[in-house]
Amino acid sequence: VGKTAIAEGLAKRIVEGDVPEVLHNATIFALDMGTLLAGTRYRGDFEERLKQVVKELEDYPGAVLFIDEIHTVIGAGATSGGAMDASNLLKPALSSGAIRCIGSTTYKEFRQFFEKDRALVRRFQKIDVNEPTVEDAIEIMKGLKPYFEEFHKVRYTSEAIKASVELSARYINDRKLPDKAIDVIDETGASQMLVPEA
Incomplete structure (x- = not known):
């Protein structure tokens, strides 16, 4: 419902200076859990990688960590043979205020995974980010239209954008x-x- 877009919009507003004073010098870093987990075959590999990320964020003034699908930190890395999962490695830095963090997840995954870890939830x-109305979704799509036109090398009419929202x-x-x-x-x-040129 645009959870990630909110973080991207915040990053854009930080760059433009259109944020409260507390965020003026902020920099948002996105954590890719898949990349962090990739190739962690040996005991402790994942823990060392995540600890290094946390240390670098602690040493970077104004750092804000963004974790898309944040529910994936619960249990992440524990299967690599290590004693701790990502959530337990992040908790000390979060509770001390050493790092600031934004996470996004769906309501279902929040209830199923995230909410059960009371220490992390605290x-x-x-x-809550509600689904936009049809009218708001049309405006969102108008904003995204140029990106899809450039990527696919096509043009979308305003009617096509409106129909995509209403029909979906x-x-x-x-x-x-x-x-x-x-x-x-x-x-x-x-x-x-894929349509051949006439």
Whole structure:
């Protein structure tokens, strides 16, 4: 529902200086759990990598860690043979205020994984992001339109953007706006690239 877009928008506003004083010198760093876990075959590999990331963030003034799908930190790395998972490695730095962190997850995954770790939940303030209205989703899609046009080398009419939102809202029930409208526009652009030129 645009959870990641909120963090990206915050980063953009920081660069533009359109944030409260406390964030003027902030820099957002995104943590890619998949990359961090990749190749961690030996006991302690993951722990050492994450500890190094935390240390570098602690030493970087104004650092803000962004973890997309933050529920994945619970249990992450524990399967590599180490004693600690990512959440337990992050807790000391979070509780001492040594690092600031933003995480995003879905409501379902928050309840299923994140909420069960009471010590971790205490270190965050939960902010619910509701699905945008159809009208708001159309405005969001208008903002994304140039990126998809450039990527797919196509042009989308305003009617196509509006239809992608309205029809996906009506017929795609297992996803939320604007994600399902983004998929419609993305798949349409990709399929158009496959059409042979006349």
